Amino acid sequence: MKRIKSMYVFSPDNRKTGECYSQYIGESREESIESCKGCPYLDGLCYSQGGSVGWSHSSMIRANQRGSHDYDFDGGLKRAKRARFIRMGAIGDPSATPIAEIKKIKKHPLPVIGYTHFWESRGSHLKDICLASCGSVAEADRAVAAGWRATIVVPKDYDRPVDFSPDENRIVFCPNAQNKKIQCADCMICEAGSKFETSAPIVALKDISKGGM
Numbered sequence: 001m002k003r004i005k006s007m008y009v010f011s012p013d014n015r016k017t018g019e020c021y022s023q024y025i026g027e028s029r030e031e032s033i034e035s036c037k038g039c040p041y042l043d044g045l046c047y048s049q050g051g052s053v054g055w056s057h058s059s060m061i062r063a064n065q066r067g068s069h070d071y072d073f074d075g076g077l078k079r080a081k082r083a084r085f086i087r088m089g090a091i092g093d094p095s096a097t098p099i100a101e102i103k104k105i106k107k108h109p110l111p112v113i114g115y116t117h118f119w120e121s122r123g124s125h126l127k128d129i130c131l132a133s134c135g136s137v138a139e140a141d142r143a144v145a146a147g148w149r150a151t152i153v154v155p156k157d158y159d160r161p162v163d164f165s166p167d168e169n170r171i172v173f174c175p176n177a178q179n180k181k182i183q184c185a186d187c188m189i190c191e192a193g194s195k196f197e198t199s200a201p202i203v204a205l206k207d208i209s210k211g212g213m
Contacts, residue, residue: 002034002096003096003097003098003099004025004026004027004031004032004034004035004092004096004097004098005026005027005031005098005101006023006024006025006026006073006092006097006101007023007024007026007027007057007060007061007064007071007072007076008021008022008023008024008071008072008073008076008077008080009021009022009024009060009071009076010022010076010079010080010082010083011087011090012082015180015183016176016180016183016184017087017183017184017185018084018183018184018185018186019082019083019084019185020083020084020085020086020087020113020184020185021076021077021080021083021085021086021087021110022086022087022090023086023087023088023089023090023092023094023097023105023114024056024057024060024071024090024091024092025089025091025092025093025094025096025097026057026091026092026096027061027064028061029054029057029058029061031092032049032054032057032091032092033049034096035092035093035095035096036049036092036093036117038117038118039093039117039118040117040135041117047208048090048091048092049091053090053091054091057091073101073104073105074104077108083110084110084185085110085111085112085113085184085185085188085191086105086108086110086111086112086113087112087113087114087184088105088112088113088114088115088129088130089114089115089116089130093116093117093118093123094114094115094116094123094126094129094130095116095117095118095121095122095123095126096122102125102126102129105129106128106129111188111191112129112130112191112192113184113188113190113191114126114129114130114131114192115130115131115132115133115151115190116130116131116132116133117133117135119132119133119134119143119146119148119150120143120146127147127148127192128192128193129192130192131148131149131150131151131190131192131203132148132149132150132151133150133151134150134151134152135152135153136152137152137165137166137171137202138166139152140152140165140169140171140202141165141166141167141169141202144165144167144169144201144202145167149192149193149196149197149200149201149202149203150201150202150203151190151202151203151204151205152171152202152203152204152205153204153205153206153207154173154204154205154206154207155206155207156206156207158173158177158204158206159173160173160204161173161178163204165202169201169202170198170199170200170201170202171202171203171204172189172196172199172200172202172203172204173203173204173206174189174203174204174205174206175187175189177205177206189203190203
């Protein structure tokens with residue numbers, strides 16, 4: 001997998017996340033999709049590549065080609081003074097991010113939220129800034145055993161605030177899915193690291209794909 005340059009933009013109006021500095025991976029739609037090759041959700045189930053986030057990315061690509069906007073990490077920060085965290089991979093998988101960009105993200109004082117489907121392979125170096133995006137509870141247990149925190153996708157009618165995996169790892173249902181007034185910027189349960197290592201080793205995120213569970 002080649003490293004793919006990203007575009008960054010301040011997202012002030014996202015009702016779920018709150019104010020954040022968002023990474024859109026790829027300077028073309030083809031590059032963004034390439035970053036996700038191998039993800040089981042890519043073919044039809046991905047809410048990001050196949051939905052409104054992809055449309056937003058297309059608009060950014062056109063503006064970038066015209067030279068009418070600065071989407072570089074440093075340039076975009078000038079317009080992101082109200083950002084409360086950095087959202088890696090608003091579209092695309094963070095595993096494709098160039099190492100130089102990752103270093104800039106880690107150096108910046110804002111906390112980071114990101115997820116990689118490739119935690120066992122090309123994204124293994126992201127353990128300290130991303131969660132493992134897992135396709136099953138069994139995979140999430142495997143990720144936790146390997147030192148990651150993990151996420152799983154649960155059906156739209158899921159309603160258990162707290163559950164436990166077969167390996168007795170605590171599964172916490174996304175607070176925003178339970179109460180829309182709680183934004184990611186308020187919660188930060190998906191921030192990698194040790195803060196929620198015991199209380200929420202696995203986070204359950206509600207399926208928002210077009211097909212749905």
